[in-house]
Amino acid sequence: MIDLYTAATPNGHKVSILLEELGLPYTVHALSFDKKEQKAPAFLKINPNGRIPAIVDRDHGDFPVFESGAILVYLAERSGQLLPADPKGRSIVMQWLMFQMGGIGPMQGQANVFFRYFPEKLQGAIDRYQHETRRLYEVLDTRLQQVDYLAGDYSIADIATFPWVRGHEWSGVSVQGLTALQRWMAALEARPAVQRGLQVPQRSDDVSVVKGAQAMLIR
Numbered sequence: 001m002i003d004l005y006t007a008a009t010p011n012g013h014k015v016s017i018l019l020e021e022l023g024l025p026y027t028v029h030a031l032s033f034d035k036k037e038q039k040a041p042a043f044l045k046i047n048p049n050g051r052i053p054a055i056v057d058r059d060h061g062d063f064p065v066f067e068s069g070a071i072l073v074y075l076a077e078r079s080g081q082l083l084p085a086d087p088k089g090r091s092i093v094m095q096w097l098m099f100q101m102g103g104i105g106p107m108q109g110q111a112n113v114f115f116r117y118f119p120e121k122l123q124g125a126i127d128r129y130q131h132e133t134r135r136l137y138e139v140l141d142t143r144l145q146q147v148d149y150l151a152g153d154y155s156i157a158d159i160a161t162f163p164w165v166r167g168h169e170w171s172g173v174s175v176q177g178l179t180a181l182q183r184w185m186a187a188l189e190a191r192p193a194v195q196r197g198l199q200v201p202q203r204s205d206d207v208s209v210v211k212g213a214q215a216m217l218i219r
């Protein structure tokens with residue numbers, strides 16, 4: 001059994017989508033950002049960074065894993081799915097996974113901060129992060145003109161990237177003209193496991209940060 005500590009955000013959805021794809025049993029612990037549950041001492045023992053997602057693998061010595069990319073790799077390797085074992089195939093998945101973790105996540109995350117939440121309107125910061133996110137989407141689009149999925153076959157690289165790209169409107173970033181990216185998004189959206197993963201955790205009235213995102217993300 002896997003314990004999943006999460007909230008309804010793109011990084012949280014990566015892990016619930018993968019767990020649904022793998023058909024692994026898991027228990028959801030929905031953390032309230034309003035109550036700062038992600039900063040509670042007990043949770044910091046699982047994730048010293050005080051953020052979601054995190055898991056604890058109860059079947060393997062209560063092993064904790066934080067950082068969404070590391071969680072995806074751990075679960076894929078445990079199950080032998082969605083991450084090839086051969087070095088080249090594995091490397092291609094890891095390249096696109098790192099591209100999401102080091103590029104799209106941080107840039108789009110900052111776009112959200114400055115476009116949605118920051119108390120001052122800093123147009124330079126908004127433009128910088130929105131333009132950089134759009135540039136990264138164009139890299140994805142070019143790749144997806146050549147292959148169906150980021151690493152060729154469907155993999156954890158797609159699962160890491162999709163929850164962010166589908167939130168593009170919330171971030172104020174257009175996908176206009178990126179037809180390969182739109183085709184890929186539609187393919188991901190059509191997957192039953194993806195649809196189930198996006199419902200985790202279920203709406204919770206005490207998570208206000210998440211409510212805004214859910215209203216946008218669950219269309």
Ligand SMILES: N[C@@H](CCC(=O)N[C@@H](CS)C(=O)NCC(=O)O)C(=O)O
Pocket residue numbers: 009010011012033038050051052053066067068069105
């Ligand atoms: N690099 C981390 C980022 C995690 C992250 O930023 N999580 C956000 C939600 S998407 C969070 O927990 N925010 C609450 C906080 O910052 O206190 C990962 O990929 O797991």
